[in-house]
Amino acid sequence: MRIAVFSSKPYDRIFLTRANTAGKHTLSFFDTRLTADTAFMAKGFDGVCAFVNDCLDAAVLEMLYKSGSRLVALRSAGFNHVDLAAAARLGMTIVRVPAYSPHAVAEHAVALLLSLNRMTYRAYNRVREGNFSLDGLLGFDLNGKTVGVVGTGQIGLIFADIMHGFGCQMLAYDPFPNSDAKPFIKYVPLPTLFSKADIISLHCPLTPDTHHLINSDAIAQMKAGVMILNTGRGRVVDTQAVIAGLKSGKIGRLGLDVYEEEEQLFFEDLSEQVISDDQFMRLTTFHNVLITGHQAFFTTEALTNIAETTLANIDAFESGEGAMHQVLNAKCAPQDADGARTAFE
Ligand code: NAD
Numbered sequence: 001m002r003i004a005v006f007s008s009k010p011y012d013r014i015f016l017t018r019a020n021t022a023g024k025h026t027l028s029f030f031d032t033r034l035t036a037d038t039a040f041m042a043k044g045f046d047g048v049c050a051f052v053n054d055c056l057d058a059a060v061l062e063m064l065y066k067s068g069s070r071l072v073a074l075r076s077a078g079f080n081h082v083d084l085a086a087a088a089r090l091g092m093t094i095v096r097v098p099a100y101s102p103h104a105v106a107e108h109a110v111a112l113l114l115s116l117n118r119m120t121y122r123a124y125n126r127v128r129e130g131n132f133s134l135d136g137l138l139g140f141d142l143n144g145k146t147v148g149v150v151g152t153g154q155i156g157l158i159f160a161d162i163m164h165g166f167g168c169q170m171l172a173y174d175p176f177p178n179s180d181a182k183p184f185i186k187y188v189p190l191p192t193l194f195s196k197a198d199i200i201s202l203h204c205p206l207t208p209d210t211h212h213l214i215n216s217d218a219i220a221q222m223k224a225g226v227m228i229l230n231t232g233r234g235r236v237v238d239t240q241a242v243i244a245g246l247k248s249g250k251i252g253r254l255g256l257d258v259y260e261e262e263e264q265l266f267f268e269d270l271s272e273q274v275i276s277d278d279q280f281m282r283l284t285t286f287h288n289v290l291i292t293g294h295q296a297f298f299t300t301e302a303l304t305n306i307a308e309t310t311l312a313n314i315d316a317f318e319s320g321e322g323a324m325h326q327v328l329n330a331k332c333a334p335q336d337a338d339g340a341r342t343a344f345e
Pocket of ligand 1: 102
């Protein structure tokens with residue numbers, strides 16, 4: 001098949017080319033994001049391969065369909081950026097990578113947590129400047145603290161395992177409690193989790209239910225000095241509300257790997273440009289906020305799995321044989337082909 005790979009970076013080319021054994025498919029790499037302005041580049045291709053910040057709304061899908069694409073191979077687990085109803089109407093197939101390395105993301109959430117707690121990012125800069133003062137670097141023991149996990153799927157459960165290893169009490173909220181959850185995880189209603197947790201980590205998908213789950217009402221229920229971590233999706237957090245929470249001191253530490261308006265920022269080198277997103281720039285001024293640019297997935301193991309599953313999905317679509325991780329519209333089927341419980345419109 002001829003596949004147009006959008007938002008491709010040098011590392012995508014390396015891993016996808018390696019997984020495309022014997023050059024079975026023709027992969028054309030475009031570093032641009034897929035949007036209504038760039039969709040014309042897919043003309044004549046059988047399908048597109050897209051990442052998390054590519055636009056796959058109805059208008060873009062229609063443009064892709066008209067120019068010959070019948071397959072959208074997502075290099076991500078999340079599919080909140082795809083208009084599944086439009087895809088179903090057009091008869092386009094959407095496939096994804098349901099699990100590439102949940103360990104990568106869970107471990108990155110822990111990296112944010114530890115760095116924020118002990119302020120290692122501040123210490124790094126200080127020591128390089130010959131400043132060995134400890135003022136402002138005071139952390140807390142994790143042992144005995146209460147950690148709340150929102151979303152106990154693959155990533156949330158691994159994160160809970162790691163934090164339990166630090167001696168933390170584990171609370172969780174999930175509308176679909178996971179039968180694989182270990183006995184040390186106590187499921188509680190969301191308000192209980194908000195009011196009892198010292199650290200809250202978000203591992204739910206972005207859905208209409210989770211959009212701005214962390215808003216001013218939620219923050220008001222939390223403990224003073226709470227640490228909030230988001231490695232899920234940016235729009236689960238209302239940025240204005242967390243800025244207010246940081247200014248008031250209610251939020252003690254904030255770690256973000258994802259951001260509401262990240263489509264305009266992340267994955268690009270903007271160091272020579274003026275960043276016009278005032279809300280994002282305000283976040284970067286807080287000493288107790290640590291932001292990474294959607295890198296939680298970024299491990300060798302994850303990129304290998306993403307590339308291999310993506311190529312296997314394309315093989316299966318072309319041959320009509322083998323496992324294909326298809327995402328179905330919730331109105332057409334109660335769950336997606338992987339049995340995921342996250343299908344929504
Ligand atoms: P998963 O599907 O295994 O688990 C998601 C869990 O969230 C499920 O148990 C589901 O029941 C639960 N959930 C659904 N609605 C909820 C709600 N309203 N409140 C609380 N929980 C809810 O997914 P996963 O592989 O664990 O990934 C979780 C999320 O992490 C993904 O949806 C994606 O948005 C994000 N992610 C981020 C990165 C990154 O690099 N930062 C990488 C991969 C995934």
